[in-house]
Amino acid sequence: MLKRTLIDLLTQAAAEAQRTGKLPSITLPKIVIERPQNTEHGDYASSLPLKLARVTRLNPLTIANDLVSFIAPNPKVGQVVATAPGFINFTLKSDWLARQVEVILKADETHDNTKLETAGRVQIEFVSVNPTGPLHVGHGRGAILGSTLANVFAAAGYRVEKEYYINDAGNQIDAFYRSLYTRYQQYLGEVAEMPEDGYLGDYMVDLVREIMAGNDDRFRHLPKPEIASGLGKLGLEKIIGQIKADLELLGVSFDVWFSEQSLHEGGQYQEALSRLQQGGYLSEKEGATWFVSTALGEDKDNVVIRSDGSPTYFATDIAYHYDKFLKRKFDTVINIWGADHLGHVSRMKAAVAAMGIDPEQFKVITSQMVTLRRGGELVRVSKRSGDIITLRELVEEVGADACRFFFLSRTADSQMDFDLELAKKQSADNPVYYVQYAYARITSILRLARERGINYENGDVSLLTTEPELTLIRKMLLLPEIVELIANTLEPHHLTYYAQDLATVFHRFYKQCRVVSSNKALSKARLKLVEAAKTVLSRTLHLMGMTAPEKM
RNA sequence: GCGCCUAUAGCUCAGCGGACAGAGCAUCGGUCUUCGGAACCGAGGGUCGUGGGUUCGAAUCCCUCUAGGCGCGCCA
Numbered sequence: 001m002l003k004r005t006l007i008d009l010l011t012q013a014a015a016e017a018q019r020t021g022k023l024p025s026i027t028l029p030k031i032v033i034e035r036p037q038n039t040e041h042g043d044y045a046s047s048l049p050l051k052l053a054r055v056t057r058l059n060p061l062t063i064a065n066d067l068v069s070f071i072a073p074n075p076k077v078g079q080v081v082a083t084a085p086g087f088i089n090f091t092l093k094s095d096w097l098a099r100q101v102e103v104i105l106k107a108d109e110t111h112d113n114t115k116l117e118t119a120g121r122v123q124i125e126f127v128s129v130n131p132t133g134p135l136h137v138g139h140g141r142g143a144i145l146g147s148t149l150a151n152v153f154a155a156a157g158y159r160v161e162k163e164y165y166i167n168d169a170g171n172q173i174d175a176f177y178r179s180l181y182t183r184y185q186q187y188l189g190e191v192a193e194m195p196e197d198g199y200l201g202d203y204m205v206d207l208v209r210e211i212m213a214g215n216d217d218r219f220r221h222l223p224k225p226e227i228a229s230g231l232g233k234l235g236l237e238k239i240i241g242q243i244k245a246d247l248e249l250l251g252v253s254f255d256v257w258f259s260e261q262s263l264h265e266g267g268q269y270q271e272a273l274s275r276l277q278q279g280g281y282l283s284e285k286e287g288a289t290w291f292v293s294t295a296l297g298e299d300k301d302n303v304v305i306r307s308d309g310s311p312t313y314f315a316t317d318i319a320y321h322y323d324k325f326l327k328r329k330f331d332t333v334i335n336i337w338g339a340d341h342l343g344h345v346s347r348m349k350a351a352v353a354a355m356g357i358d359p360e361q362f363k364v365i366t367s368q369m370v371t372l373r374r375g376g377e378l379v380r381v382s383k384r385s386g387d388i389i390t391l392r393e394l395v396e397e398v399g400a401d402a403c404r405f406f407f408l409s410r411t412a413d414s415q416m417d418f419d420l421e422l423a424k425k426q427s428a429d430n431p432v433y434y435v436q437y438a439y440a441r442i443t444s445i446l447r448l449a450r451e452r453g454i455n456y457e458n459g460d461v462s463l464l465t466t467e468p469e470l471t472l473i474r475k476m477l478l479l480p481e482i483v484e485l486i487a488n489t490l491e492p493h494h495l496t497y498y499a500q501d502l503a504t505v506f507h508r509f510y511k512q513c514r515v516v517s518s519n520k521a522l523s524k525a526r527l528k529l530v531e532a533a534k535t536v537l538s539r540t541l542h543l544m545g546m547t548a549p550e551k552m
Numbered sequence: 553g554c555g556c557c558u559a560u561a562g563c564u565c566a567g568c569g570g571a572c573a574g575a576g577c578a579u580c581g582g583u584c585u586u587c588g589g590a591a592c593c594g595a596g597g598g599u600c601g602u603g604g605g606u607u608c609g610a611a612u613c614c615c616u617c618u619a620g621g622c623g624c625g626c627c628a
Contacts, residue, residue: 338622
């Protein structure tokens with residue numbers, strides 16, 4: 001990593017400055033290397049002198065000049081200059097940059113796999129929607145966030161598992177069973193009223209029809225409760241199947257489908273609760289059992305076992321996280337929840353802490369609401385009302401690539417409007433096409449070279465010296481930093497901005513530098529560069545879960 | 553009422569305590585046209601919601617207020 005190199009150089013320079021008395025012997029502040037937004041300030045910069053000036057009361061520019069004089073020569077680093085008010089700017093060497101083309105080609109798609117020291121086993125749990133109805137648009141946001149983060153973590157050297165938690169127990173499932181049974185009665189022509197808390201969507205009617213298709217008498221001779229549960233189980237299976245299929249459309253898959261029910265059957269529920277009990281975190285009150293989260297700074301306690309003896313959702317979720325951390329021993333657990341679960345975040349963190357787990361290992365991303373608009377009209381998305389826009393409808397209308405890019409390009413913690421009309425109408429102007437077009441252009445150039453029988457294996461990359469060429473290389477070298485940034489901040493939206501930047505510098509290079517020309521040596525060198533760009537752009541698109549089209 | 557999130561160009565949004573606040577779309581003007589014009593170049597457009605504070609330095613950190621969203625159940 002370049003930043004690492006520069007930090008080392010600065011650390012050594014500072015030590016040398018202290019040894020020679022130019023700098024007082026104080027403990028150095030954390031050295032931060034940033035990328036200046038103005039390219040005139042070089043490739044990297046540090047404001048270390050400004051920070052040192054504060055503690056040493058010396059002139060920052062003087063410190064900067066002194067440090068620069070102590071910076072050891074390095075094959076990667078060219079110019080190092082001190083500038084007012086107290087920055088040190090680094091510029092990378094052009095010949096080193098050019099050589100990176102070979103490095104990228106040699107390493108292929110894995111070139112940016114950074115091995116972070118902290119890398120370990122990480123679990124990302126996302127979507128985890130109750131299997132009581134189809135996925136809607138908001139779920140798509142979580143699905144895309146989660147699957148992209150998983151890609152990024154894998155690229156950063158972590159061992160990642162993607163998991164879907166199936167809520168196959170509890171009240172909502174019960175309501176689902178009762179709703180389905182009612183629809184079944186109606187299907188048979190009986191008069192039956194949907195339950196108060198039922199699922200009213202038409203999909204429930206379709207579901208019954210589907211289950212009964214060609215098998216009308218399968219429940220005929222069974223007693224009522226058995227019909228309800230038999231029907232319910234079949235319905236669940238079908239809906240889970242639909243959820244899987246819908247996610248597949250978006251390019252989202254899971255390694256583990258984890259059953260809530262299994263926490264009760266496998267004993268984790270009991271173990272988790274007795275662990276809390278032993279820690280003194282449970283108390284009896286009003287006939288129920290409470291988790292005393294106020295002891296951990298929460299504003300209120302929460303019920304874990306109702307007065308009728310049944311566990312709350314919170315209780316099973318505690319058991320679930322007990323299983324994640326203490327049974328399966330993940331180093332990091334990331335949950336992606338919708339904004340409607342906000343109230344659950346802090347008490348869950350408290351519960352994790354109560355089980356003796358380092359809260360740093362537990363991260364929750366809450367993705368804010370997505371409101372749908374059709375033209376000017378707002379569409380409220382609710383699963384229980386009949387009026388829903390499903391994720392499937394959205395993907396079929398807009399396309400998976402555009403969908404992914406659109407959702408990814410906003411930070412998770414800001415709410416977003418998704419205007420279906422606009423998404424369709426502007427599809428030609430959608431940045432996704434801009435980025436993919438760059439990729440198609442690249443493959444087209446390489447195709448031409450192949451058709452002309454140009455073998456560029458022996459191309460000499462030291463011929464790559466012009467500004468558009470070096471700018472492209474600089475941008476390509478940024479990807480590992482983006483991957484690291486996202487792994488640390490859990491903010492995958494940076495990828496979309498990077499993809500557009502990369503496409504832009506490629507288009508600019510293309511415009512200014514003829515690749516296949518009469519200058520054979522230069523052609524070969526540039527073909528190598530184009531091939532490297534293809535690798536990096538393809539990598540970027542795949543991290544986002546998008547396709548890299550050869551033609552469009 | 554309490555907690556969390558959001559407020560930056562006409563629109564949609566980036567912006568890690570640092571150097572004149574950026575991009576896409578839209579608007580206006582230009583380029584070239586043998587490798588894909590779904591391209592490239594340029595211009596205009598901003599009291600970074602308001603008011604304070606910390607700092608050498610704030611869109612970024614702290615507090616006030618305003619507006620919008622979400623949450624505050626023995627629902628999940």
